[in-house]
Amino acid sequence: MERVIRTAARKGVDFADLRITDSTNTSIMVQDGRADKISAGEALGAGLRVLVDGAWGFAPTNNIAERQLLQALDDAIAMARTAAPSVTDPGMVAQIEPVEASVRTEYKIDPRQVPLKERVAAIFALEEAARQQAGDKLANVVASYGDAVTTMYLANTYGTYLQVEVVRCGVNVFVTATDNGELQWASKRRAKLGGYELISSLDPEQFAGEPARKAVALLSARPAPAGTFEVIIDPIICGLLVHEAFGHNCEADAVWAGESILEGKIGQQVAHESVTIIDDPTLPGLNGSFVYDHEGVQARQHRLVHEGTLESYLHSLETAARFGVRPQGSARAQGYSFPPIVRMSNTFVAPGDCSFQEMLSDTKKGLYLTGGNWGYVFTARGQFTCNVEEAYAIENGKLGQHYRNVSISGLTLETLRSVTAVGNDLRFELGGTCGKDGQSMPVDAGGPHLRIRNVVVGGRG
Amino acid sequence: MKAGAEWAEALCGTSRQIGVIVEKTSIRECEVVRDYTVRVRAFINGGVGFATTRRLGEEAARRCAENAVELARATHPDPDFVALPSPAAAQAQIEGLFDDKLAGLAAAEVVRWCSQGIEEARAVAPDVALSGGGDLVVSEMALASSTGVAVQRRGTHVQLGYFAVVQRGDDVGSYFDQDVARRLLDFEPQGLGTKATTEALRFLGARKVATARLPLVLGPFAGMGVIASAIAAANAESVQRGRSCMVGREGTQIASEVVTVTEDPFIPAGLASTAYDGEGVPKRRLTLLDRGVLTTYLHNSYTANKAGVENTAHAAWGGGITTSNLVPTLGDKTEAELIAELDEGIYINAAGLTPDPVTGDISATIDFGFKIEKGELAYPITTTMVGSDIFELLGKIDAISSDYRSEPGQIMPTVRVRDIQVVGGG
Numbered sequence: 001m002e003r004v005i006r007t008a009a010r011k012g013v014d015f016a017d018l019r020i021t022d023s024t025n026t027s028i029m030v031q032d033g034r035a036d037k038i039s040a041g042e043a044l045g046a047g048l049r050v051l052v053d054g055a056w057g058f059a060p061t062n063n064i065a066e067r068q069l070l071q072a073l074d075d076a077i078a079m080a081r082t083a084a085p086s087v088t089d090p091g092m093v094a095q096i097e098p099v100e101a102s103v104r105t106e107y108k109i110d111p112r113q114v115p116l117k118e119r120v121a122a123i124f125a126l127e128e129a130a131r132q133q134a135g136d137k138l139a140n141v142v143a144s145y146g147d148a149v150t151t152m153y154l155a156n157t158y159g160t161y162l163q164v165e166v167v168r169c170g171v172n173v174f175v176t177a178t179d180n181g182e183l184q185w186a187s188k189r190r191a192k193l194g195g196y197e198l199i200s201s202l203d204p205e206q207f208a209g210e211p212a213r214k215a216v217a218l219l220s221a222r223p224a225p226a227g228t229f230e231v232i233i234d235p236i237i238c239g240l241l242v243h244e245a246f247g248h249n250c251e252a253d254a255v256w257a258g259e260s261i262l263e264g265k266i267g268q269q270v271a272h273e274s275v276t277i278i279d280d281p282t283l284p285g286l287n288g289s290f291v292y293d294h295e296g297v298q299a300r301q302h303r304l305v306h307e308g309t310l311e312s313y314l315h316s317l318e319t320a321a322r323f324g325v326r327p328q329g330s331a332r333a334q335g336y337s338f339p340p341i342v343r344m345s346n347t348f349v350a351p352g353d354c355s356f357q358e359m360l361s362d363t364k365k366g367l368y369l370t371g372g373n374w375g376y377v378f379t380a381r382g383q384f385t386c387n388v389e390e391a392y393a394i395e396n397g398k399l400g401q402h403y404r405n406v407s408i409s410g411l412t413l414e415t416l417r418s419v420t421a422v423g424n425d426l427r428f429e430l431g432g433t434c435g436k437d438g439q440s441m442p443v444d445a446g447g448p449h450l451r452i453r454n455v456v457v458g459g460r461g
Numbered sequence: 462m463k464a465g466a467e468w469a470e471a472l473c474g475t476s477r478q479i480g481v482i483v484e485k486t487s488i489r490e491c492e493v494v495r496d497y498t499v500r501v502r503a504f505i506n507g508g509v510g511f512a513t514t515r516r517l518g519e520e521a522a523r524r525c526a527e528n529a530v531e532l533a534r535a536t537h538p539d540p541d542f543v544a545l546p547s548p549a550a551a552q553a554q555i556e557g558l559f560d561d562k563l564a565g566l567a568a569a570e571v572v573r574w575c576s577q578g579i580e581e582a583r584a585v586a587p588d589v590a591l592s593g594g595g596d597l598v599v600s601e602m603a604l605a606s607s608t609g610v611a612v613q614r615r616g617t618h619v620q621l622g623y624f625a626v627v628q629r630g631d632d633v634g635s636y637f638d639q640d641v642a643r644r645l646l647d648f649e650p651q652g653l654g655t656k657a658t659t660e661a662l663r664f665l666g667a668r669k670v671a672t673a674r675l676p677l678v679l680g681p682f683a684g685m686g687v688i689a690s691a692i693a694a695a696n697a698e699s700v701q702r703g704r705s706c707m708v709g710r711e712g713t714q715i716a717s718e719v720v721t722v723t724e725d726p727f728i729p730a731g732l733a734s735t736a737y738d739g740e741g742v743p744k745r746r747l748t749l750l751d752r753g754v755l756t757t758y759l760h761n762s763y764t765a766n767k768a769g770v771e772n773t774a775h776a777a778w779g780g781g782i783t784t785s786n787l788v789p790t791l792g793d794k795t796e797a798e799l800i801a802e803l804d805e806g807i808y809i810n811a812a813g814l815t816p817d818p819v820t821g822d823i824s825a826t827i828d829f830g831f832k833i834e835k836g837e838l839a840y841p842i843t844t845t846m847v848g849s850d851i852f853e854l855l856g857k858i859d860a861i862s863s864d865y866r867s868e869p870g871q872i873m874p875t876v877r878v879r880d881i882q883v884v885g886g887g
């Protein structure tokens with residue numbers, strides 16, 4: 001790696017970095033009482049990125065022989081030189097101190113050391129527990145598991161040489177229940193940075209029983225109402241909301257590109273004063289945690305919003321240079337074949353001082369929304385959509401009618417300014433992946449219960 | 462097979478992609494990505510082990526095959542597995558899937574297209590923020606199985622697309638446009654920057670609407686998206702597992718009688734054209750929706766054998782179940798005429814109308830749309846949702862337009878739907 005980077009410097013690039021990643025993964029899917037499909041994959045490759053005359057060139061390869069890496073370097077330089085004459089907004093990178101370090105994820109049990117049959121048996125137990133709980137309403141259970149071990153080697157023209165080993169495990173139980181031709185489903189997932197202890201510490205009845213009971217209960221729930229409501233959202237939807245509706249707008253590449261509603265709003269009130277929003281990759285063991293980002297910058301906590309006022313964006317080396325700030329370690333890449341881009345890590349609303357019961361008692365009429373699996377946002381307009389797994393009517397401070405899966409929509413700033421209560425019960429249960437620019441990246445998100453006025457609920461009447 | 466598999470299948474793919482990224486109305490990056498993948502499926506007592514490697518070399522490929530067998534040994538027997546497909550000849554040779562001219566283009570040409578798009582966008586709105594870019598892909602795949610299947614395909618693909626944002630104070634308008642093709646002669650990069658920016662300007666001044674039941678006019682992306690998602694939900698794997706809203710719907714009316722959709726895998730230069738499915742089974746033309754009736758589930762060899770029916774050849778290359786080109790039967794009125802007939806309604810350019818595949822429910826934000834008043838698009842809308850389900854939406858389709866947006870192999874007409882719950886923030 002050193003020779004390739006030295007050659008890049010000799011060839012006159014303004015900046016170059018080389019990431020080699022070596023990864024293995026295993027996944028297990030159990031359904032209909034059988035270990036249905038077991039998969040494994042491995043990949044080894046290098047991503048070479050250069051900045052030449054204001055243009056970026058990128059040339060990944062899955063041949064890491066030195067001769068091929070030097071060829072990839074020439075390709076990347078040629079790509080950048082092809083683009084350079086047409087660049088009107090030249091790229092740049094912030095200067096950083098070089099890092100020489102070797103770090104690895106802290107874990108108790110290496111998933112690769114757990115016999116495959118043992119891993120299959122553990123997932124089989126989850127499927128079985130869900131089947132038992134769903135009883136005669138069962139249509140299907142899919143219990144799935146995945147582990148991945150990736151070692152990244154990073155070198156750049158600043159003199160950084162970094163080796164990072166990352167171990168991840170995750171599990172998901174998806175239950176479909178049926179009654180009189182009606183189908184409903186619920187799921188529960190857990191994904192974290194860490195070893196197989198994530199799985200071995202699970203109580204199958206508790207973990208897999210929850211989605212099974214929920215799917216069955218949803219069979220007798222009604223379709224959600226349509227309209228604008230005061231809502232209380234649980235920590236899962238709070239995580240979805242803060243990640244999708246707000247967090248993507250804080251990514252400085254979107255801000256620079258003119259595609260964020262937060263452009264030019266540092267120091268301005270963007271949410272109710274009770275709202276503080278943090279992105280923190282240093283929280284131990286969460287799915288979006290890391291020690292160094294994929295440009296070799298050490299991770300640190302980012303306070304994005306403090307008591308309603310926008311304080312900062314999330315930065316890569318490039319956006320830090322553009323905005324004249326210190327790089328803060330928010331650039332990550334899906335693998336060697338993708339360049340690093342600005343990504344969130346573990347994004348959350350800081351807890352307030354209101355208990356859920358106080359929040360509920362104080363709500364005359366509205367909806368309580370719980371669980372959710374996906375969301376998306378158009379950052380330029382700040383229009384977001386979040387999925388909701390189930391809902392309950394709130395009447396005079398009490399939970400009433402049970403409603404089915406629905407989505408909510410809103411405008412980010414309008415919604416965050418309409419927060420009327422912040423709970424004291426911070427939770428992270430959204431460990432999963434986030435998609436951006438064709439790249440999928442492990443993240444987590446969470447928060448406490450929130451109460452918000454005037455949320456559009458896309459129900460059926 | 463030497464490692465102990467009873468059945469086995471290997472898929473090998475290589476690709477080269479040239480990409481150019483546009484950000485903030487400037488070229489940002491140019492990249493060339495070469496990739497190589499080997500995937501092996503091995504079966505023992507019906508259980509399947511699936512191994513993938515992106516390491517180069519024969520040794521890595523051999524280890525991949527051995528891993529697949531080892532994984533298959535850890536599965537439980539599956540009595541529903543019968544056999545992998547036997548070799549059979551394709552029903553047609555498809556022209557235009559690989560274009561030497563496209564394959565021979567240099568990165569500079571993609572940069573030139575993008576520069577042209579930037580100039581076009583700036584000519585419409587000097588302050589536009591344009592992002593997107595272009596990709597030029599050359600790929601080759603080969604599939605072989607222990608039954609003697611040995612097929613290959615190679616293709617070229619070009620795509621150019623932009624997302625334009627214009628801002629007037631706090632008011633923001635945005636929209637996108639794109640062009641895709643397999644051949645240079647079908648590709649039209651000119652004008653995309655103009656179209657994306659012109660459309661973005663139309664979305665300035667968006668308003669909220671009141672909650673009401675209204676007719677919807679689904680533009681080409683939204684209309685064909687809904688119909689394609691309903692067909693995708695007829696995936697036989699999901700149906701047989703009991704987790705699809707299409708359980709029990711084969712042979713029944715799932716859409717109104719104006720909806721007929723044929724799958725044609727043989728359209729020359731079609732984006733989704735293919736002579737074989739992903740298990741090497743010859744593709745054929747099929748009417749999937751016949752005057753609203755779902756004629757068949759989408760099968761691969763496993764699901765067809767399990768159901769005891771003929772394989773419909775819908776195995777995707779690389780895993781899963783998918784369709785090729787979907788061709789809807791057109792109506793006799795233009796989009797403009799369908800809109801002109803409405804006193805009030807909602808026009809949807811794009812929305813997440815894909816139903817929940819299990820329940821069929823639709824609860825979606827209209828990402829880009831207009832209020833229709835007195836037969837015309839009156840103003841763009843914001844924070845507006847649709848609450849329905851796939852069967853209500855398909856069943857209430859009362860017209861499909863005679864005009865359409867087209868990409869090679871793709872026909873996307875406008876679709877009109879009666880009386881659907883619209884939820885507004887106004």
